[in-house]
Amino acid sequence: MLKTAQTSLTEGVINLAVGHPSLHMLPLREMERAAAHRFAAGNAEFLQYGAEWGDGLLRTELAAYLTREYGFAVRPEQTFISGGTSQATDLCCAMLTQPGDTVIVEDPTYFFAFGMFRDHGLNIVTVPVDEHGLDVDALEALVAQHSPRLVYTIPVHQNPSGVTLTQERRERLVRLAQENGFYVLADEVYQLLTFEGAPPQSFAAWVDTGHVLSLGSFSKILAPGSRLGWINAREDVLERLAHNGAVVSGGGYSPLGSGLIRSMLELGTLPEYVAGLRDTYRRRSAALADALDDLRPLGVDFARPAGGYFIWATLPTQAAPLLPLALEGGVRFQPGTLFSPHETQPDRARLCFAFYEEAELCEGVRRLGEVLQRAK
Template sequence: MPEAPKPTLDVTQTRIPEGVIDLGVGHPSLELLPLEELRQAAQHRLSQGDPSFLQYGAELGDARFRAELARFLGAHYGFAVAPETLFVTAGVSQALDLICTTFTRPGQVVLVEEPTYFLSLGIFQGHHLQVVPIPTDEQGLDVEALEAALRQQRAALLYTIPTFQNPTGTTLSQKRRERLVELSQQHGFLIVADEVYQLLGYQAAPPPSMARYLDTGLVLSLGSFSKILAPGLRLGWIQAAPRLLQKLTQNGMVVSGGGLNPFTSSIVRSALELGWQERYLQKLRHTYRGRLEVLLEALSQNGLRPRYRPEGGYFVWLELDPAINSQALLERALQTGVRFQPGHRFSSQGRLAHALRLCFAYYEPPELVEGVHRLARALQGYPGEAAGA
């Protein structure tokens, strides 16, 4: 039988035009989503004869789900995870919005990495926070630059993606993690660690989750099933000291509606209990490892060198010749049939115009190779065709 065509994906309300390879998509491929595993998980949960997950839930989230999630995380994190340190959310974006609502006031400072996940900036702007960028390098957040910034202003919180960062793919070193925690204690700001890629390492294991430092009372670690199971579940968690979680449960939305996602979390609980999540995670690691290697090799063969070599996550970051504007390049690239995310979107200051982000999660290897070939053709004629160091 002929191979079925790849389904068309609606990305932030914009369909991928036919014939375009969109390396800007930060999603798993539709064929990779675990439809059968989740069908079986739903069937298992619905066959138990217990309708309690159809009721309003406890504010922290279903206790049995949190216990199973704690067991799963503890096995991967390498340290014990207590269920009472987990708060169920409808994904990381909602978690971040809820944290801003609870722990910040308009006009306060939020420190972010430069570059950072571009959609987080809209959440901070929606809360009328003053966004202050902190530079990054191959070891992640520059803690010396952070220390200098803290001497100039008081911050309510710092938002970091410490492991396989979006967009650069870098990982915060263990030494810097420890220094970051020390600075938070000295200056009294909260660390909001977006750790959605923590379990998606393809080489050596990354440093332990920032949840290791919950006992400081200043760390909130955010996780999500969007990257390790399915984005449409809209299921995630906040891991923090119980006193911080108690403040979250007092939010009016939570008090009114009760715990978040009791139905979805009950289905994922079955996936955890029966080992399907674990097996699927191993499948993702194997698949993404291969796709990352293919993308890196294709870039090398076309004279393009990533700024950093990621060992996990979804993304590769290119910094081109400073004379190249990646937004203008994107218009040219679409004519050759490829799309990417231009670098300025990841800067809170509108900088990084010469950079771009590529994602290897959505496409099969042949399409990744072809996408890079098309990108290389789009670069022809621009000054400094190869990516910078």
């Protein structure tokens, strides 16, 4: 049995609530090769305290990689190495907000974000999400009412809904930020995990406005244990982040880990690994969706994902009361109420396809179907 805040694995239960890859998917051999490459260089700088903005050579390699992936120029001087997206979100709250400020978040959204915002004394206001992403019409009224400091969005393959914000709404959101003086905090951890169709334009395209911060993470495209990610923003915004007391005291985040990831980029290993992840998640998402199709006669509904980790399913009954029965039946999911500070989404369940292989995903859905039959 393994239990952390992110993971709860119990023998005999197929846990479709888990939101990360399994151990055997992690790049052990690739990281071993990267470590050999970095240590063989004979330069011990990556074992010393690091620059506040992060390893400059990694920032250069990463910006070049993102330029290729995003289809527009990403500059190293607008790239800051973070300790992952959670740390980046916390850092942005610490340096760009004051207690009592308002943050507008999507409903539903990533549930661990609530604790980070509350830790900084922020007032959380929610905006609805539809099949096209964050409802910008509703947001405009909320901005006029609450004068937010931040708008937090997961604009691509959203956690948990899987929806992607349209280009027109992205442009409107950026204009709203410029007109009203708030920051768009774009959590884009699934941007590089689009496996059907072309990915949308990253919010990194708008960092020159000074009102946009695009957050990325190696946790999703490499390994959660790397605890590294990046922030793309205008130079003056990043300079504010670099003056954080913990950053000044401890230096840039994980120079050792940064050195290994830099080697993976220099060796061409990271792009190959990410391509493999997309193929794996394409197969697994299809297997989960195909299995869920068989539950439609029971009242289950969902949209097929084009990327990310999750399917956001509508159940014929409330999800949270169903969970104890599901655990008895050997399957687990995340109930929809978890993803809203107001416990909306009662008939929704988030199902993850990143952790299990296809046969286990299908078995998990079969068990869910039996549970729904018993709950009738």
